[in-house]
Amino acid sequence: MSLAQATNAPTAFPLLEGKVALVTGAGSGIGRAGAMAMARHGARVVVTDLDGGKAAQVFDALQAEGIDAVAAGLDVTDDAAVADQIDQIVQDFGRIDVLHSHAGYQIEGNLEQVPIEGMDRSWQLNVRSHFIAARATIGHMRAQRGGSIIITSSNSGVQYDREMIAYATTKHAVVAMTRQMAADYAKENIRFNALCPGFIDTPFNAGFETQMGGREKLEDYVSRTIPMGRWGTTSEIADSILFLASDMSTFMTGHALVIDGGECI
Ligand code: NAD
Numbered sequence: 001m002s003l004a005q006a007t008n009a010p011t012a013f014p015l016l017e018g019k020v021a022l023v024t025g026a027g028s029g030i031g032r033a034g035a036m037a038m039a040r041h042g043a044r045v046v047v048t049d050l051d052g053g054k055a056a057q058v059f060d061a062l063q064a065e066g067i068d069a070v071a072a073g074l075d076v077t078d079d080a081a082v083a084d085q086i087d088q089i090v091q092d093f094g095r096i097d098v099l100h101s102h103a104g105y106q107i108e109g110n111l112e113q114v115p116i117e118g119m120d121r122s123w124q125l126n127v128r129s130h131f132i133a134a135r136a137t138i139g140h141m142r143a144q145r146g147g148s149i150i151i152t153s154s155n156s157g158v159q160y161d162r163e164m165i166a167y168a169t170t171k172h173a174v175v176a177m178t179r180q181m182a183a184d185y186a187k188e189n190i191r192f193n194a195l196c197p198g199f200i201d202t203p204f205n206a207g208f209e210t211q212m213g214g215r216e217k218l219e220d221y222v223s224r225t226i227p228m229g230r231w232g233t234t235s236e237i238a239d240s241i242l243f244l245a246s247d248m249s250t251f252m253t254g255h256a257l258v259i260d261g262g263e264c265i
Helices: 029-040 052-064 079-093 116-143 165-188 203-212 215-225 234-245
Strands: 020-023 044-049 070-073 098-101 147-152 190-197 256-259
Touching: 020 029, 020 079, 029 044, 029 052, 029 098, 029 203, 029 234, 044 052, 044 079, 052 070, 079 116, 098 116, 098 234, 116 147, 116 165, 116 190, 147 165, 147 234, 165 190, 165 256, 190 234, 203 215, 234 256
Parallel strands: 020 044, 020 098, 044 070, 098 147, 147 190, 190 256
Antiparallel strands: none
16 A cells, blocks of 8 residues: 555544534645545535635545535635635534644745745745634634644744745744644633644645755755655645544644654654
C-alpha cells in the first residue's frame, strides 16, 4: 500500500459522523486532502476556496465517491463574506463543529528583499484572516457547547527559515494567537490547535522552488535537509487534521502539531 493510499479512507467507524466542518483554501493541496478525509469520515464538509472552480472540483471528486458536500467560492480576506458563509452553514445545517482555517500566503526574502506589501499581505492571510474566521465561528460553537478550530500555521511557526521573514514571522504569530485563544476558550470546550506541516509537495512551494533555483535543487534540498529524506504527503497531513477535528483529541488544545519528517529536530 502506498503512502497516498494508506490513510484516511472511509472506515466502519467514521470519526466525524454528524459533524459539520468548514475548510478554507480547500481547493488544492492540504486543504483539499483534509476536507476529503473529513467528508469520508462522515462530516458534512463545506469546501471553500478563493477559486470557486477548484472547490467545485473537490465537490465533484466527493460526489464520485458517493459523498455529499457543499462547495463555494470564498476569499478569506473578505471579512463580511467569511462571516456570511459561517452564518449560512449554521442556518443550513444547524451547527458548525469544525473550522479548518487553512488558506495562507508565502513570500520569500529577507528584511530588505520583501516588499512592504508582501509583509502586509502575509499578516492579512496568515494571521488576520484566521482571527476573522475564528471570531465569526466562536458564538455558534459556544451555543452548541464546543467545537474544534484548526488553524494552519507551518513548522515555520516553531522554527526559523532562511530569508523567509514575512512567512516565519506571521506563522509564529498565528501559533501565539491560537494558543491565546485556546487559553481563553478552554472552559467552553472550544479547542484551538495549530497545524504545522513541513515540506508537503503542493503548488504552495512554487515560490520557494524559484528561490532555491529550480525543482532539481529543491528535491536535493528536501532529500538532504529533512531527516526522513522526503516530502510529506497531503494524506499524512489529512490524518492529523482528522485527529484534531475529531473526538480523538478532546483533551488537546493550544497545541502546535508539527508533522515534518523531523525537520524541526
Ligand atoms: P495549495 O497551493 O495546494 O492550496 C492553497 C489553496 O488556497 C489554493 O487552492 C488557493 O486558491 C487557496 N487560496 C489562496 N488564497 C486564498 C484566499 N485569499 N482565500 C481563500 N483561498 C485562498 O497549498 P497548501 O499546500 O494546501 O498550503 C496552504 C496552507 O498550508 C498555507 O497556510 C501554508 O502556509 C500551509 N503550509 C503548507 C506547506 C506545504 O509545504 N505545502 C507547509 C506548511 C504550511
